[in-house]
């Protein structure tokens with residue numbers, strides 16, 4: 001069925017596509033050019049997908065107010081991630097990433113972060129060189145797997161096998177390397193499906209070990225296992241493992257990348273770094289927020305399932321089912337008001353901007369989102385970043401080996417920027 005038109009029809013950015021469907025070089029620059037040519041609200045067609053982009057203050061506010069039932073973030077995320085992940089991972093999930101933040105959960109995750117940090121320091125030793133983003137990624141794997149993948153998941157050979165599998169399965173490739181997704185589709189996702197079986201083997205066997213182990217240390221894993229308790233053994237093991245796999249791929253990689261940028265920025269700002277080392281946890285949290293804001297490369301998307309209206313300020317658009325409504329954080333976060341291109345942790349007061357008087361709408365700037373889909377992991381992610389940067393900076397003198405600030409992967413369209421190349425620091429014990 002042909003797609004119904006938006007009424008009144010916004011300008012169409014002819015020939016502009018997204019990197020899943022055609023080579024675009026820098027994905028953010030391509031949308032910026034379309035905005036410069038067509039204004040704050042325009043449409044584009046990429047492959048078989050039809051996007052309505054909006055950047056106007058009212059348009060962005062309306063975007064964050066869209067009801068999930070009619071304009072779905074869940075469906076948009078699924079359509080994005082399935083470019084990379086095997087279909088089997090999505091079917092029949094019983095515990096989703098949204099249910100990770102019940103009372104007491106975060107305290108448990110942060111305990112696992114402490115253990116993961118201790119292990120990281122032991123691995124690093126007294127001196128050497130390390131890639132910042134490889135280090136934070138491994139730390140993220142260790143904390144996450146300890147928190148939800150069952151007994152022993154973050155130790156020894158099991159940890160190494162799971163890291164290798166999850167690095168292959170990495171769902172964030174769908175938006176970090178969108179230009180690689182055609183090859184993933186052409187391969188039949190063979191490597192990803194094999195990696196998923198490795199996860200099933202290791203996590204499945206942890207289901208049995210949980211019975212003899214201390215459940216309080218594995219509260220989330222125990223919840224996942226309980227949700228499959230009445231199934232035959234093979235169904236139970238696979239169901240638990242796929243729940244764990246989707247939670248891990250959907251959650252951890254942005255946190256690891258944001259932590260990497262927080263370290264990069266603090267190495268660039270020795271005064272703030274010294275205050276963080278001296279124990280200023282409030283500053284450390286504001287630094288983490290500020291680095292996350294600047295590293296945002298997220299496309300925020302909603303798949304329209306039933307008609308919605310979108311007030312964009314100079315028009316009220318009737319958007320039929322089948323469209324994807326979207327906005328792009330890197331085109332708002334650093335330009336929506338004066339001075340936003342600078343790293344300045346003092347602009348934050350707890351989780352909010354201290355002064356929004358220079359902004360046409362406070363919703364034009366964000367690190368963790370606005371409205372009903374605001375990241376439920378924000379307090380946890382900020383606490384984890386604060387603890388990790390404080391420990392690393394207090395333990396080591398870190399000397400960047402890069403000569404200019406690392407830059408993001410140009411084709412990336414979604415999530416927190418990934419560095420486009422090695423980002424090496426030399427470290428020695430303080």
Ligand code: HEM
Pocket residue numbers: 073097098100250251252254255256258259292298300301367368369370372373374375376377378381416
């Ligand atoms: C620094 C790291 C992180 C950043 C910057 C971040 C950012 C965001 C943003 C901007 C959104 C809203 C997206 C939208 O409206 O379309 C979001 C939603 C979400 N995030 Fe995070 N996130 C981070 C870490 C995590 C972690 C570690 C988890 C899980 C363990 C997580 C779970 C979720 C979930 C489940 C949602 C969807 C909420 C909903 O639809 O109601 N996030 N995140």
